[in-house]
Amino acid sequence: MATITTPRKSVAVNPLKQSQPLGAALAFLGLKGIMPLFHGSQGCTAFAKVALVRHFREAIPLSTTAMTEVSTILGGEENVEQAILTLVEKSKPSIIGLCTTGLTETRGDDMAGILQNIRKRHPELHDLPIVFVSTPDFKGALQDGFAATVESIVKELPRSGETRPNQITLLVSPAFAPGDLQEIKEIVEAFGLTAIAVPDLSRSLDGHLDDSSSSVTSGGTTLAELREIGSSVYTLALGESMRSAAVALESQFGIPYEVIPSLSNLDAIDDFLEGLADLSGSPVPAKYRRQRAQLQDAMLDTHFFFGRKRVSLAMEPDLLWSTVHFLQSMGAEIQAAVTTTKSPLLEKLPVETVTIGDLEDFEQLAVGSDLLIGNSNVAAIARRLHLPLYRMGFPVFDRLGNGQRCTVGYRGMMQLLFDLGNLFLEQEEAHAKH
Known part of the structure; x- marks a missing residue:
């Protein structure tokens, strides 16, 4: 079982994790006709919108209750009500996804009561689903906000019926x-x-x-x-x-x-x-039997380049689990594993230590690696350590095609093998030339 370490620092230096509201917005964006609504200041929403636009290079619908200093002190019910009514009038969403931010969570707004009062005052909203999820950005990470949102969706919207x-x-x-x-x-x-x-x-x-x-x-x-x-x-x-x-x-x-x-x-x-x-x-x-045979051949072709290579990873827990097992199945060794938040998977990882930390911790642990895997924020570390980087996770803002990238199934795993194998191959050729 892996040992979980959390460095005791006063601040995060070069943060790795993304916030819970960002994860919630990402989950809501997988529903048709939805408008995600952040209950917080305009800056919270702007940050999330920029991050999503840079990663996907798509137009991202995202709205805000635009809390100010005054409304934060006196209460945000009026802001929530006005935001919902404006969205219904101008955007006509099929669903509204409402999530909190650190500002309103710290204040302690009674969101269930606020929504109940709004529906009483506006019976025309009776048939409009409003999915609420609590996502304080002062704890947890993107994966936590995403998971909480999916749980809220499946608790509120499905109906029973014949199997x-x-x-x-x-x-x-x-x-x-x-x-x-x-x-x-x-x-x-x-x-x-x-x-x-x-x-x-x-x-x-x-x-x-x-x-x-x-x-x-x-x-x-x-x-x-x-x-x-x-x-x-x-x-x-x-x-x-x-x-x-x-x-x-x-x-x-x-x-x-x-x-x-x-x-x-x-x-x-x-x-x-x-x-x-x-x-x-x-x-x-x-066709999948054929793809499996192709993958087996790809594993034979690439395993020479993976064997005994030291890889350092920085990513969310679910993606960390998947990537660690992929690399170890090809004979690579995990030198450092840094993640963003707690998960039951972490202790079960077949590595010595998992660090819940930031990119400063990652940079210190990754010295001597053969390859780094993480989001685009790891690129500066890769340059300082003179190591190749494979971009994976969120956000990836300096590469195209994030919406189409596939690393699962026989075909996806085969492509991942070739992408990483080519990085190792280039590294070996550079060393040989030197």
Whole structure:
């Protein structure tokens, strides 16, 4: 079992983690026709919007209750009410996703009471779903806010109904990019199953041109699909952080679930396809048997470059778990593992130490590595340590194609092998030339 360390510093130096409200906004953006609404100052919303736009290079709908010094002291109910009414009038959202920030959490606004009072005063809002989630940005990280939002969605929106034997629910953690989810959905559908993904970023932030412009999300899981989740026969929670949402569905509707922490190593992908075959009663399609053979050949071609390489990683817990197991399956060694927040997975990681810290800690631990893996903020560290960097996680703002990147399934793992293998190959050629 790994030892979990948390450096006792007065401040975070060169922060690694992103805030809970940002994670909540990312999760909400996977629902169609939604407007995420931050209850806080304009600066909180602007920061999140800039981060999301830089990563996805897409227009991001995000609104704010625009709290000021006066409204913070006197109370923010009027700001929340005015923001909701304005959004309904101008944006006409199907859903409003309301989340708090550090400002309003510190003040202690009674959000449940505020929403109840607003609905009493405005009966026209009766049919408008408003999903509220508490996301203080002074604790936790992006993954925590994302997970809390998915849990709130599945607690509030699904309705019970007759079980549909071919329908399953996919609860998707932030470790899976839009391109990853697209691949997973295609695999599920190849077995004759219908998948409802929550959230479905593969339909909203996958990088596509719309015929018409809209101030709300034009793609993602629809409200009708969210209502039908209670009729699913099974829940697949992709990422440990989705466990609480899966448990919520089980307690409400009696839907059994399974947590799948990774789909980026051969054994995990095999188990996933075997599970889908058992669930559907259909054999594994021939194209995936072919892809598996291609992946095995890729593993043979690349394992010479991975063996005994020392890799240092800085990322959210779910993504850290998946990447560590992928690297170790190829013979690489984990020199440093730095993450953002607590998770039940951390102690189970097959490494000596996991650090919940910042990028200053990461830079100190990564000295002597052969490769760094982390978001774009790690690039400066890579330059100082003269090491190659593979960009993974959030945010990645100095590379294109984040909406389409796929590192799961046989094809995704094969591409990841080639991308990292080429970095190792370039490094070896540079040393040989020198």
